[in-house]
Amino acid sequence: MLITCPYCGPRDVSEYTYQGEAGRRRPDPASADRAAWDAYVYDRLNPAGEHSELWQHSGGCRSHLVVTRNTLTHVISSVAFTREAGRSHGRRGKGARR
Amino acid sequence: MAEPLSPLQPVWRPGRHGNLSGGAGVVLSETRPASIVQVAAWPGSERAVIAAIRAATGLAVPDGAGGGVATATKAAFGIAPGRFLVVDQAEGLEAELRGRIDARTGSVTGLSHGRTAIRVDGPKAEWVLAKLFAIDFGLTALPAGSGVATQHHDVLAQIQRTGAVRFDLYVFRSLARSFWQTLCHSAEDVGYEVI
Numbered sequence: 001m002l003i004t005c006p007y008c009g010p011r012d013v014s015e016y017t018y019q020g021e022a023g024r025r026r027p028d029p030a031s032a033d034r035a036a037w038d039a040y041v042y043d044r045l046n047p048a049g050e051h052s053e054l055w056q057h058s059g060g061c062r063s064h065l066v067v068t069r070n071t072l073t074h075v076i077s078s079v080a081f082t083r084e085a086g087r088s089h090g091r092r093g094k095g096a097r098r
Numbered sequence: 099m100a101e102p103l104s105p106l107q108p109v110w111r112p113g114r115h116g117n118l119s120g121g122a123g124v125v126l127s128e129t130r131p132a133s134i135v136q137v138a139a140w141p142g143s144e145r146a147v148i149a150a151i152r153a154a155t156g157l158a159v160p161d162g163a164g165g166g167v168a169t170a171t172k173a174a175f176g177i178a179p180g181r182f183l184v185v186d187q188a189e190g191l192e193a194e195l196r197g198r199i200d201a202r203t204g205s206v207t208g209l210s211h212g213r214t215a216i217r218v219d220g221p222k223a224e225w226v227l228a229k230l231f232a233i234d235f236g237l238t239a240l241p242a243g244s245g246v247a248t249q250h251h252d253v254l255a256q257i258q259r260t261g262a263v264r265f266d267l268y269v270f271r272s273l274a275r276s277f278w279q280t281l282c283h284s285a286e287d288v289g290y291e292v293i
Contacts, residue, residue, distance in 0.1 A: 007163045007179050008246065012232045015249060059249035061178030081179070083141070 001074050003067060006081055008060045015059030021045060022052040022066050048072055054082065104128060105214055105274045112293060116286035123222030123288025126281065129215040129266060133191030139180040139204040150198040151184055154191065167243045168260040175245030175258045180204075183245070183256055183268060185215070214274035216281065219264040222288040227265060229284045231255070237262065253277050 001013040021044055027036040045051070049072060055065045064082040069075070104110070106128060114122055139147035148159050157167045157174045159182060166175025171187040184191060192208040199206055218227060224235040230250045233240070237259075240246065245258035253276070256268040269277050282290065 008248075009163075011248070015232075059252075059254065060247045061181070062247075063179060 001076075003055065003057075003065070003076060004079055005057045005060060005063065005065065006079060007063060008057065011057070011060055015057060016065075017056045017058040019054035019056055019064070022054045050077065102130060102132070104130070105271050106278050109275055109279055110292065114289065114291045115282070116289045118289040121289060122220065122291040124218055124220035124226050124285050125291045125293055126278075126285065127217045127219070127293050129187075129217050131185045131187050131215050132189040132210060133184075133186040134209045134213045134215065134268065135184045135192045135195055136177075136207045136209055137182045137184055137195060137199065137204060138207070140202070141180065143203045144180045147180070147182070147199060147204045150195065150203070151182060154194045154198055155184060155186065157184075164240075164244045164246055166245045166258055168258060168266070173258055173260060173266065175243065175256075177245060177247040177256050183209075183258075185266075185268075212271055213268045214271045214278075216267045216269065216274070216278065217260075217264065218267065218281070219261070220290075221263055222285070223263045223265055225288060226281070226285045226290075227257070230280065231257070233257070235259075235265070250277065250280070 002010045003013060003016055004010045024040060027033060027040055049070055050068055051071050052066060052068050055067050057063050057065060066080050066082050067076055068078040070077065137147055137151060145161065148161060151174055152158050155172050155174060157169070157172055159165060159167060159174045159176065164176050166173065172185065174182055174184040177183050184195065192206060196206045227235055231248050233246055233248050240259050242259050242261060245256060247256050249255060253269055253273045258266050260266050
């Protein structure tokens with residue numbers, strides 16, 4: 001499986017570290033809602049299809065990425081920096097190295 | 099000046115080795131730069147850091163993924179968004195950069211003691227490196243001056259193309275001897291010379 005890092009380009013999955021499902025919301029640390037914490041720690045979507053997940057390019061630029069991967073086909077439909085905030089630096093532009 | 103000791107010394111075998119029927123396909127050497135410095139820009143300060151690198155070294159690092167530039171004695175290239183490896187054969191680069199990059203702009207980390215710089219030079223350099231790294235080492239994918247951050251198994255390596263058939267590799271000093279031996283084995287089929 002190849003993941004195309006927004007900075008480094010396509011790299012083998014062995015360069016990446018999986019960091020779990022993206023988009024989980026940590027409950028308010030002051031909360032003692034047992035059900036909310038239980039869900040946060042243990043519940044996962046585990047979909048058969050498109051899945052939004054966190055990866056780190058630990059064997060390359062070390063950026064944290066949000067990857068949308070199809071769990072049935074391993075097709076990766078999008079990769080973005082987690083800190084993405086519309087800045088242009090570090091993104092591949094026209095003429096950038098592929 | 100301090101006299102640096104090489105971690106490769108116990109396995110350092112100068113001379114020509116391997117299959118030399120077609121001559122030495124690659125020349126392997128250690129460039130021993132006295133300054134290896136990592137510079138990181140805080141988000142939004144990338145251009146200020148690139149300007150500081152230029153002021154300190156005279157190297158104009160292009161603003162783009164993996165962009166870099168190399169001269170006979172100095173080199174700089176992007177290794178991650180807003181992060182650069184800057185190298186000088188002379189001592190003093192870390193202090194020079196520290197004087198130009200304040201804590202609000204970015205951070206400067208001296209790695210001179212922590213990395214070993216290995217040069218792979220010769221017509222078979224791409225062939226040998228392609229055995230170790232899943233990277234396109236072609237001239238169009240990796241033009242002269244530009245660099246990549248990758249790994250061979252768990253040995254992280256930052257690689258800069260410093261010539262048409264020449265690559266400089268920066269690997270962890272503590273793993274450099276093991277990596278060097280793997281590199282030598284990989285070069286045996288094309289013949290290699292250690293200088």
